[in-house]
Amino acid sequence: MSSLPVYSREALQADPPYLHPPYASTRLRSPREPLVIVPHTLSELSGPAFGHSDVRPEDADLTAHGQGQPIGERIIVHGRLLDEKGRAIPNSLVEVWQANSTGRYRHARDQHDAPLDPNFFGAGRCLTDAEGRYQFTTIRPGAYPWGNHPNAWRPAHIHFSLFGPCFLTRLVTQMYFPGDPLFPFDPIFHSVPDAKARERMIARFDLQATRPEWALGFRFDIVLRGPEETPMEHGR
Amino acid sequence: MSVTPSQTVGPYFQIGLIHERWSSLAGNGERITIEGSVLDAEGVPVTDAMIEIWQPDNKAFGRFATDPSTGRFAFETSRPVSMGPDAAAHLCVGVFARGLLKRLYTRIYFDPTAINGNDPILSLVPYARRPTLVAVSTGDRRYRFDIRFAGEGETVFLEC
Ligand SMILES: [Fe+2]
Numbered sequence: 001m002s003s004l005p006v007y008s009r010e011a012l013q014a015d016p017p018y019l020h021p022p023y024a025s026t027r028l029r030s031p032r033e034p035l036v037i038v039p040h041t042l043s044e045l046s047g048p049a050f051g052h053s054d055v056r057p058e059d060a061d062l063t064a065h066g067q068g069q070p071i072g073e074r075i076i077v078h079g080r081l082l083d084e085k086g087r088a089i090p091n092s093l094v095e096v097w098q099a100n101s102t103g104r105y106r107h108a109r110d111q112h113d114a115p116l117d118p119n120f121f122g123a124g125r126c127l128t129d130a131e132g133r134y135q136f137t138t139i140r141p142g143a144y145p146w147g148n149h150p151n152a153w154r155p156a157h158i159h160f161s162l163f164g165p166c167f168l169t170r171l172v173t174q175m176y177f178p179g180d181p182l183f184p185f186d187p188i189f190h191s192v193p194d195a196k197a198r199e200r201m202i203a204r205f206d207l208q209a210t211r212p213e214w215a216l217g218f219r220f221d222i223v224l225r226g227p228e229e230t231p232m233e234h235g236r
Numbered sequence: 237m238s239v240t241p242s243q244t245v246g247p248y249f250q251i252g253l254i255h256e257r258w259s260s261l262a263g264n265g266e267r268i269t270i271e272g273s274v275l276d277a278e279g280v281p282v283t284d285a286m287i288e289i290w291q292p293d294n295k296a297f298g299r300f301a302t303d304p305s306t307g308r309f310a311f312e313t314s315r316p317v318s319m320g321p322d323a324a325a326h327l328c329v330g331v332f333a334r335g336l337l338k339r340l341y342t343r344i345y346f347d348p349t350a351i352n353g354n355d356p357i358l359s360l361v362p363y364a365r366r367p368t369l370v371a372v373s374t375g376d377r378r379y380r381f382d383i384r385f386a387g388e389g390e391t392v393f394l395e396c
Contacts, residue, residue, distance in 0.1 A: 011239040012395070016337040023244075025335030028277040032386045033365070035395040038357045042319060043328050043343075044396045047290060048297035054257075086237050097252025107248040108304075109284070123252040159246065161253060167290050167328055168396045170339060174243040191337050192241040200240050222240045 004045050005227035007168060009037075011084060014200075016191035023187040024148050040168065047166035050093045050127070060126040062098075062138035066119025072101025072139035074215040077175070077203065080132040081162060083226025088132030095125040095161040096136060103142030103156075112144050137215065143182055155182035155189060164224040175220045176202045242338035247284050249332065254286070254301050261289060261296035263314030268377045270344065271310035274302050274331065277386035281307025285333040287383075292328065293317050315377075316346065324350035324358060331383055341394045344381050345370045357394065365392050 018030035038044070063070050077096075081089040099105045099122065102114035106122050120139060128134050141156050157174040164170065176189065180202075183189055192198045200223070209217025245253070274282040282302060287309055289298040293316050302309050316325040324345050331340040343357060350358055351366040358366055368391045371379035384391050 009395075014239050014241045016242065018337060018340075020337060023335070023337070025244075026337060027335075028280070029282070029333060029335035029385050030277075031340070031390060031393050032277070033390050033392070035393050036357075036361050037395045038360060040396060041323070041356055043290070043292040043326070046292050046295065048295065082237060084237055084239060095252050097248065105248040105251060107251055109247055121251070125252070159243075159249070159252060161245075167292075167330075170288075170330060171240065171242060172245050172332060172339070173240055188243060188337070191243075197238065197241045200238065201243065223237045225239055 003230075004040065004042065005230070007040055007045075007225055007227055011225045014192070014194065014197040016193070020187065020191040023191055044168045045166050047163060047169070050163070055093070055125055055127050060124055060134075060136050062096075062120070062122065062124045062136060064137075065121050066117075068119050070100065070117050070120035070139050072117075072120075072142075074137070075140050076135065076137055076209050076211065076215050076217045077158065077220060078133065078135035078206075078209055078217065079203075079220040079222060081128045081134060081164070082132055082221060082223050083164070083169075084223060085226045085229065087226060088128075088130070089164050089224060090128055090130045090132055092128045092132075092165075093125065093163050094128060094134045095123075096138075096158050097123045098138065098141040098158045099144055101139050101142050103144030114142070114144070140177070148187060153182050153185070155180040155186050160222065162222055162224060169224045169226075171222070171224055173201060173222070177218070178202055178204055244334060244337050245286060245332040247334045249286050250301055253299065255299075258297065258299040260311055261291055261298040261313035263291070263294045263296045265294075265314040266377065267312055268315050268379060269310060269312050270371055270379045270381055271308065272380055272382040273306070273308050274333075275307070275382060275384045279384075279387060282333055282385070283307045285331055288330040288332070289313065290328040290330070291316055293319050293325070322354040322356060324353055324355040326355075329383070340385070341396060342383065342391050343369055343394065346379065361392050368392050
């Protein structure tokens with residue numbers, strides 16, 4: 001059997017801590033005991049392979065599931081799923097969910113006094129292609145208030161869920177929009193301690209991906225942990 | 237290149253992430269049920285958590301939310317088997333929730349004697365805390381496994 005891939009732990013530095021007191025919900029939900037740092041066994045180095053299961057092309061178009069067009073600014077969100085070495089992660093499940101253009105989620109617990117859109121459900125998914133590319137068509141989500149502190153508003157965002165090749169590459173994150181005036185006030189965005197790392201959660205406006213007369217484009221590349229290069233890779 | 241940082245799943249993950257097809261884990265062999273609660277630092281049930289189960293011995297995957305009123309969960313899978321001479325049979329568990337800025341990782345073991353064995357992960361855990369990683373048999377192929385974020389009986393969480 002070939003040797004197991006080797007993942008460094010350096011990437012973990014980019015993540016927020018569990019306890020980030022400005023985000024109130026972390027106070028009772030973060031472990032007090034130190035984590036036990038474990039070696040990477042086959043269990044962490046394997047993971048679900050979804051292949052082409054039941055993902056349909058229309059699942060990547062969040063505007064196509066109602067009787068008519070949803071209200072709001074139509075956008076294209078696309079990018080590549082890569083690892084730390086810049087290698088494409090092909091055929092990997094990407095899942096997204098988001099508020100509608102008014103900042104309201106289609107969810108029983110969302111009590112924000114903003115209208116639901118009968119033509120917008122807010123969920124999408126796709127598989128990355130051979131070059132790690134993904135693309136969604138959707139509506140630009142609105143900012144929304146939340147109860148974290150007085151006059152708290154989340155910057156507009158799209159939730160992203162990524163798998164990559166194994167258990168330890170799993171990532172759930174949020175994609176933000178460039179130039180959002182709410183960034184300085186958002187404790188979730190600022191839970192990421194490093195400013196450069198925070199920037200990696202912000203999509204950039206992409207004129208190339210903008211479809212004339214139809215939708216603005218945004219580019220969001222996502223980088224997951226990746227294995228060190230193996231001697232075999234050097235040799236080819 | 238540098239990795240994209242983690243952010244919380246927030247309270248509305250059901251919209252995009254919860255599908256009936258992942259509510260139990262595929263697999264042949266003896267079917268077992270694991271049930272429990274997710275609890276916060278004060279022991280209050282977490283009614284908006286998401287749990288993912290990765291079963292490495294048969295490559296099964298499951299994902300479900302805790303009950304929105306009780307914080308309880310239950311899922312079915314095939315009894316895991318050991319994958320190596322020292323490795324004790326286990327499931328890998330990822331927990332996500334509002335208030336969790338990144339996934340919590342823990343494991344569910346099934347053999348109560350594993351805490352005295354040579355499992356490469358379990359043997360790194362302080363002895364007194366190892367039982368938090370072992371599901372309690374409640375008979376009839378049923379097990380109980382609670383996930384406590386912090387406080388009394390805090391679950392051991394792992395960093396990989
Ligand atoms: Fe959100």
